[in-house]
Amino acid sequence: MKKILILGVAPVQAEAIEKLNDMGYETYALAMKKDGPGADAAQHFAEINIIDETAVAEYIRENKIDAVYSVGSDLAMPVANKLSEELDLPHFVSYETAYACNHKDDMRNRTKGITGSVPFEITQDANHKTAIEYPVFVKPTDGQGQRGISLVETEAELPAAIERAVDHSREGAAIIERYIEGYEISVNGYVVDGQLQFTLVSMRETWPQHPGLIHKHVIDPETKFPMASIEAAIQAHLETLHIDNGPVYAQVKVMNDEAFIIEITPRFDGCHMHKLIQYYNEDDLLGKTFKHLLEGEKPSFTNQKEVHPVVLEFMCEVPNQTIDYQQFETPEGTVESYRYYSQGDMIRPVNGVYDKVGFFIYPLKKEEN
Template sequence: MKKILILGVAPVQAEAIEKLNEMGYETYAIAMKKDGPGADAAQHFEEINIIDEQVVSQYIKDNQIDAVYSVGSDLAMPVANKLSETLDLPHFVSYETAYACNHKDEMRQRTKGIAGSVPFEITQEADFQTEIDFPVFVKPTDGQGQRGISLVETKEALPEAIRKAIENSREGSAIIERYIDGYEISVNGYVVDGKLQFTLVSMRETWPQHPGLIHKHVIDPEANFPMSSIEAAIQAHLETLQIDNGPVYAQVKVMDDEAFIIEITPRFDGCHMHKLIQYYNEDDLLDKTFKHLLENQKPSFSKEGKVNPIVLEFMCETPNQTIDYDQFETPEGTLESYRYYHQGDMIRPVNGVYDKVGFYIYPLKKEGN
């Protein structure tokens, strides 16, 4: 029986661990604290900081681990791929690629000028004056989970936004990006031998009071997207960043039928989209991913057939207070729901503004239905 180590124990990692258990693998998990459901889902758990590469490497050797992986975490992917390269374990992308996708400045530098790229500037100075027309997004160069991100509409507001981004950056850097005035989508894809073999586009509905923070993902087969531009932009980024195999997730904005890549990363997203996709067309991306990674079975995907329009809606709340789930109303027809906490638990800050505390999955209702 192969032994698989998952880095992290949050709900998204717990789903991967549960899938591996179901597939008959021996599961291991590590995290700095036993503060997520993955710790109990794994057959073996140890409190280890996932970015302490020397300690994690020794843990892999001591337990004769056959593969190390993670989902939903940009922080974990460079570690997983670096250790996999060093220890000759299976992996989809190089450490260099995983590092670039976890560092917005590196990703933007590499993809500058290709299809779907966005104008940007990098700074470590709060008084930096941008040459990009307002409004702009200001972000930490190496952040995730929407931490430290600001939409800035005036020159006067820029210094504070840069300071906020730098405070949330491990490297003390901020990236200023052109604001794309269009609608947001998510693209979940799968790459085999350098080519997109699966592409699914979902609408991203964000909270109006918190720009960029996700409220809902909606998969609607009747939605009209500029697929040629979307796929061309993603393929160009895949080739430039050398994402040759495995899952890929992109956050995209569409303006005047042209796709712009906001983020792209060689992993599953952190929003449980694999669950939504399985409800939509029955493709089990976690199962296909692990068979590809661990057994070298190249996946095939549903091309035609019945689909079910579907929604994933997040429950969100301000962090650093106790959670009261009684405030949320369960949507009609809910197929699945999940709570990140127990009633009355303290909400941990992730983005620090309006954090996910759970989700609902339910059928998309159209007018007249």
Template sequence: MRKALILGTGAAQVDAIRHLRDSGWWVVACSYLCEGPGLGLAHEFRQINITDVVGLEDLARSEGVEIVYSVGSDLAMPAVARVAGALGLRCFVSPELADLTQNKVSLRDYLRCRNISPVNYRQLRRPADTAAWDHFPAIVKPADSQGQRGVCRADSMPELLACLEPALAASRSATAIVEELLDGPEVSANVFVVDGGIVVNELSDRLVVADFPGGIPRGHVLPARCASEAALAQARVLAAECVRALGIDNGPVYLQMKMTPNGPRVIEITPRLDGCHIWRLIREARGIDLLAGSFQLLAGEPLQALDGPRRTDHVSLHFFQQPPGGRFARASHRPPATALYSEFYLQDGNPVTPINGHLEKVGYCLLREPACALP
């Protein structure tokens, strides 16, 4: 039986593990903690940090895996690229590109040098680095974290200084970035590239929790409807321009953008499938399976997941959310009777552990009606 190594056992990896199992693969999963909804789905589990390249390479060699991958995790992508490269396995990006897109400062530098998506920003490592910053309101983030950890809005210099400490604490390199706060609705772009050509470029509205600066997603709507068709066309062009500038020739690319009065602006780019199950939203609405397509490319199999009849349905994804610190109760999160699909990450009585520390995702469902219509 062919073997695959999946980095992580969180909710985002459940889709990958389940797909591989259903496709006849033996799945080895790893994480630095022995927990997560993917733990019980994998055939084997090894307690190894997903950033431990040496340990992961040893594991991959000893198991004879043919695929190394991770879904929805920026943290894992540099290790994925390095381990796959060391074993001569297929990989969508180089280690250097994985490092670049994982670091928000490096990515902003890269885009600025190519005059793509201009945004005022600055790298911060100490309070003195904030001197003369005058673009308020601003957003302060760790340079190399994920999951909306350590993100804070600042409307003045005192607030910027107060935001700096938690942002630095959430960064593995003790580096933060301050950016001008972009105004406008958010969209997600899921792009898929095959042999240098973009074959999928889908935009969805990214609905976020109000009054939280980190942009915690509460749902996604496909097709996007938050801006004019002309503005959305500009966003697709920007997504394609970014993919070409980064030199990505194969695989999925996820971009998060703001539709500002001055045009679309990039918030983040990462060469992987997103962590919000938008692949399932796209499959339901368009008949395209980006998850299956990704693994078909990695396995060197015929690419069939993108060949089906293209649909034009309107579908939305809605997250069930709960503050951290309490216990999960499924009865408190009932999917509508009209839901096309629903799934929960936790079992009744499981603790809701903090990730962003504000409002955590505990499950989701797909609907025909707009997610914004839900409470």
């Protein structure tokens, strides 16, 4: 029986561990603390900081681990791929690629000027004067989960936004990006030998009071997207960043039917989209990913005509207070729901503004779209 190590124990990693358990693998998990459901889902758990590469490598050797992987975490992916390269374990992308996708400055520098790229500047200076026309987004260069992000509409707001982004950056730098007018989508894809073999686009609905923070993902086959532009932008980034195999997730803005890549990463997203996709068309992307990674079985994807339009809606709340789930009304027809906490638990800050505390999955009603 192969031994698989998952880095992290949050709900998204717990889903990967549970899938591996169902597939008959022996599961291991690491995290700094036993503070997520993946710790109990794994057959073996240890408290080790996942970015402590020396300690993680020692754990892999001691336990004769056959593969190390993660989902939903840009922080974990560079470690997983670096150690996989060093220890000759299976992996989809190089450490260099995983690192670039976890560092917005590196990713933007590598993809500058290609199809779907966005104008940007890098700075550590709160007094930086941008040449990009307002409004702009200001982000940490190495952040995730919407931490430290600001939408800036005037020059007077820029210094505070840069300071906030720098404070949330491990490397102490901010990236200023052109704000793309238009609507926002998520693209979940799968790459085999350098080519997109699966592409699914979903609408991203964000909280109006918190720009960029996700409220809902909606998959509806009746929604028309400029697929040629979207796939061209994704493919250009895949080739430039050398994402040759495995899952890929992109956050995309569409303006005048032209797609712009906001973020792209060679992993599953942190929003449980593989679950939504399985409800939509029965494609088990998580299972196919592990068969590809662990057994070398290249996936095929359904062309199923019968699909089920579906919504994933997040429950969100201000962090650093106790959670009261009674405030949330379960949508009609809900097929799955999940709570990140127990009733009355303290909400941990992730983005620090309006954090996810759970989700509902339910059929799309036409009046919602």
